[in-house]
Amino acid sequence: MLKKLKNPEHVRFENLIDDMLQNSDITLIAERNLLSKKWFEYRFYSPSQADRCFLKAYQNIYSRKIAENIDRDLARNARGAHSKTIEHNTRERSQLRAARQRADEFGMPYPVYIEAAFNFALLKSDKRKHFPRPNELHGNSEAAPWFVDYVMKRWHELLADGLFSVEHPAYLIENYKDLPAQNEFRAFIVQHVQHENIPLHRAIRKYTYEKRQIPLDVFKNNFPEALFQQALKIAESDLQHHPVDVERVIPIAKSQLWPTCFALHYTCTPTSPECSSCPLLPGCQKTGDTLVAKAGVKIGIANPAADYEKRLARDRKRRQRERERKNKTASLQNVPQHVII
Template sequence: MSQSSIPIDRPFVEKCLVAALNLSAKEGTQERSLMNTKWFDYRFMHPMDATNLFAEQYLQVYRRKWARNFATNEAASKLAFHRGSWRSSKTEFTACWKARQFVDRLGLPYDFFCEHAFEFFLRRGYQKPPRPNQLYCERNAPPLAKYIVEAWNAHNEAYFMVSKLPQYHLSNFSSHLNQYAHQDWVVEVVRERHMKPALIAMVCRELKLLPLDRAYFEFGPRRVELALEEAVSTPAAAAFLKAQELRPSCFAILHAFARENKTCSECPFGEHCERVTETLAKHIAQKCGDTDPVRARTRSLTRDRVRRFRQRRKLASPSVTLALTAPSTAGAVKPAP
């Protein structure tokens, strides 16, 4: 089955529509580059699902930090978001979306980020957990990123961090850029641990994340053969995926596709993505008057403000009445003949 003939189910279309109706062109475009930086677990996840997962992790950490630092009996009832949902308003939606994008730029798991971000703010004297928009604002973002990246590097030294998504299993390899990127990450992680045979056996034999020819090239035949001889673990069972489960996270996100971009031109789903986003753009333009709904709302609000301003100015200006009266002749001197 060609990529262009892969069916798109209704829930997926609805997620694309919700995103398109709430995001600016800038935020949609960023999803393309974020696909190459976000943590590997999220690279095949629709951004709506990823933002929802981020919101869930945010809420869990919010309540846990509240119980530990403020009041244990209040923690369970804390909503963290307006009306208890990150989708309750456009403001809350945008704040959570941008916060999730900030985490994706750093390439961190959402639970790890939230845990350390809350700790960062509380140590700086905040009297309550940070709101989503405070995580990425210009004042907080640089020191927060520095703090969390240092923590992440230390975490990686202590733990073997790789993704176990079936999309990275060799049985589902389809030459996708993200699959190559994860293999590069696996090689780097093994190298940092002195190419221990046990780790080589784990990623090649047990987890099936790295092909043997790549392992031979990166670690040397002798070391790989030794690893395979010592391997005692059972290979992970293959989880065969449907073609649509290999779609990248930026697929069908309005404004994310760009034909001249290398990521899009090399993507096996690029042609299908272009057609879907063109159809989506037409629908949004008909509904909002612009393919960028945020820009359309801004123009509409500007027109409303100008109209109200002119109305107020018209009401406030005094009316001028010109009374035409005949000039008085009292006291006039009649000129001499």
């Protein structure tokens, strides 16, 4: 019998509850602050979905760097970090989340950030036996200023090379809901075309006709009329000779329009700039209250994320006592019987 698939909203709710149980409130609050900084592709991912995306990019690049710089055979099983370990190891999971959030601070696609971080590590030595683990990507504190300069320089070089794409369906014209991320993406593309002097007809073809992400009016309202009309004429002529394959529109799930911080409860502050400009605020508050209550019921604590560090401390203390008990038992077992008598 086939297992019934859960709907996307149910999956997202489960991920959010796990996030509340497995992270501190400080870590979760950071997601709201990062929302306007992170690359557009990830702004509608749940935090755990973003972690998985970051991990996959890291594993692919780690394996390739091992093949290119150390040994091709070794690269077949080299991943640098493993999903199962991260799933069951609190420390590994926390380090991955911290590494992903640092990448979000840079506002670039994860593969670009990770590749630049690996290349920065190679500057120190081209005869490496190992590459940085996720929590080591940013380098040490002494190298931090050079690391930031290096990574941002690489990102600006890539931006200057041409047009960037995002694939998330939330940016399709037909899914536009006046959400901050959608508006910021459109503004970014306009500014990018202007700053890099990219031919306007190329941008119109790509984002209006091929990707179906930016309406013509957005370009019309942000460029001189004569330039816009000339670019539109070139784009339409090009489309006649090289038409675009129109893809079937697939209905979007409601959860695919939820920003990363949606319903994380701890992130919802109505007076903050991020929340006050978000049309999803009422639903975010209501859903967040419901989910944090469910998370609390799971472990018997009303505010799981706020209690997270204390729970870790209690678990460490419990494991320490367990080790001491086992060591004491082992010591007694090794004492000669006549000494015990």
